[in-house]
Amino acid sequence: MADSNFIDYVKFCSRSGAGGPGSVHFRREKHVPKGGPDGGDGGRGGHIILRGNTQHWTLLHLKYKKHVIAESGKGGEGGRRKGRDGEDVILEVPLGTVARNAETHEIVAEITEDGQEIILTQGGRGGLGNENFKTATNQAPHYAQPGESGIEEWMILELKLLADVGLVGFPNAGKSTLLASISAAKPEIGDYPFTTLVPNLGVVGYKDDKSFVMADIPGIIEGAAEGKGLGTRFLRHIERNSILLFLIPADAGSIAEQYKILLNELEKYNPELLDKKRILAISKTDMLDEELMKEMEAEIPKDLPYIFISAVSQYNLEKLKDLLWQAINS
Template identity: 85%
Template sequence: MADSNFIDYVKFCSRSGSGGAGAAHFRREKHVPKGGPDGGDGGRGGHIILRGNAQHWTLLHLKYKKHVIAESGKRGEGGRRKGADGNDVILDVPLGTVARDAETMEFRTEITEDGQEVILTRGGRGGLGNDHFKTSTNQAPHYAQPGEDGIEEWIILELKLLADVGLVGFPNAGKSTLLSSISAAKPEIADYPFTTLVPNLGVVSYRDDKSFVMADIPGIIEGAAEGKGLGLRFLRHIERNSILLFMVPADAPSIEEHYRILLNELEKHNPELLDKARILAITKSDMLDEELMEEMKKEVPKDVSSLFISSVSQFNLDALKDLIWQSIHAT
């Protein structure tokens, strides 16, 4: 069953605050017969700010926020008193969140570090008070600037998981089983296609208290780059992984062809994915005896590091972790 709490896409209207108007004011004091202009500046409008929060792993908390509105700045006052700035609105988002303009799909920013803050929609500047417009020929300006309008725009936030290793394979390739075998993650496992409907992250313990993060991405099918099956929604998560671990079951009709189809789908989605380090794991190898395994090695592509493994029997899992660790630190 899908986890309805995993939300990796939201669209909302972001409206920053308008700047406050500057004040057109003159000093009026009992013993100052010719008081000059002393209008203060207006306050800045509130920004809409994105902030990285490592405690969040989904955009669920923003799913129902269709409008995000910041406060406008306050008017300036006499005595050169500046108006208060409008309060900013801070949206905490998971690491790996990308913001785009919803109309043009133009990239705006990305959040990759805990505590990182980026202004998404900037508040309007406050207007200048009449104190700024005094000149030798105009000693008593009655003009003050209005505040700058805030900005209203539609924004899309997409979450791309940050992990060291992304698992790539067709449904039932054994990705969820591997993740549950070598990490504390407990993905749902069943014997039907698309068991994994949401990405799962697991921290894999390695030697000497080291660790790396593995992401189980929902299964790819032929045509995923065109939107078939679960399509582009999950292919984008693979973009952030340092290493791609391709998983092909030992009972596949052709290991080489199976692997090439997966490569082809990634290339159609984003050719740059082929520049990432790759490892090929032939899964479910507990079904094979040594003689058959030696015979099958002839079918394995020679242009990628490969290993026969079994998550059920734990066969070669330590060797796989060694290979992953070496690859991570070679990239």
């Protein structure tokens, strides 16, 4: 079974705390018949804050949070005592989380580092107490500022996986098998469409203790950009990858045609994806002879780096790592 706990999209109402009101207060001292104003400021309203956390790989823990509400600030007091700030609400999110305003779709935050904190919804400022309004002509102001209101807005969090290499291909192209062969990942593998229903990440070990991260994205089908199959739900994960590794099986018919369809789906979803470095791996080639490989090579678009591989027999997997490492670091 696929991991039903992988959640990469949540929508919730984010409401920051209101600022506390400033205080109207005057000193009352035994030997000071006309004490001056000493009303303190109100406390700030609580923020809603996003914090990056490498221990989270999914937004599952936020799935049922339909309302996220921060505490309001407390009012100021006499003796110039400031009101307590409202407590912030911190939402721990995986790296690669993007926050959008649900109405405008504007990106308001992007978490890419562990421990990184970004205020998602700002708390209201506390009001100034009456001591701030004392002037030469008004020694006893009887007013103070109210606190600012909090902000209420609907927000969307989307997770886009952070990986160096994104595997692009049709269902059954052998992406899960390849990931399992060259990394420590253990994706589910089967012989039916959409075996991979969630993205899988694998750390690929390289020479001299180096490594890079590869993501197995669920298979694309023609029409994915319009929502067919798993649609655009997982295409968003490809946006983050610096290298796109196109995997086409040797028994797929026309290599050029398969590559063209995959490229077309990516372009329809986001034309900027075509600016990424691309490498073509022709999989399941352990049964091919040199003559068949030559025929396939003639079909491959010029200037596209390519390699014949077999995850089952380990054929050319080390050379594939070399190719990917060079592309990542060039």
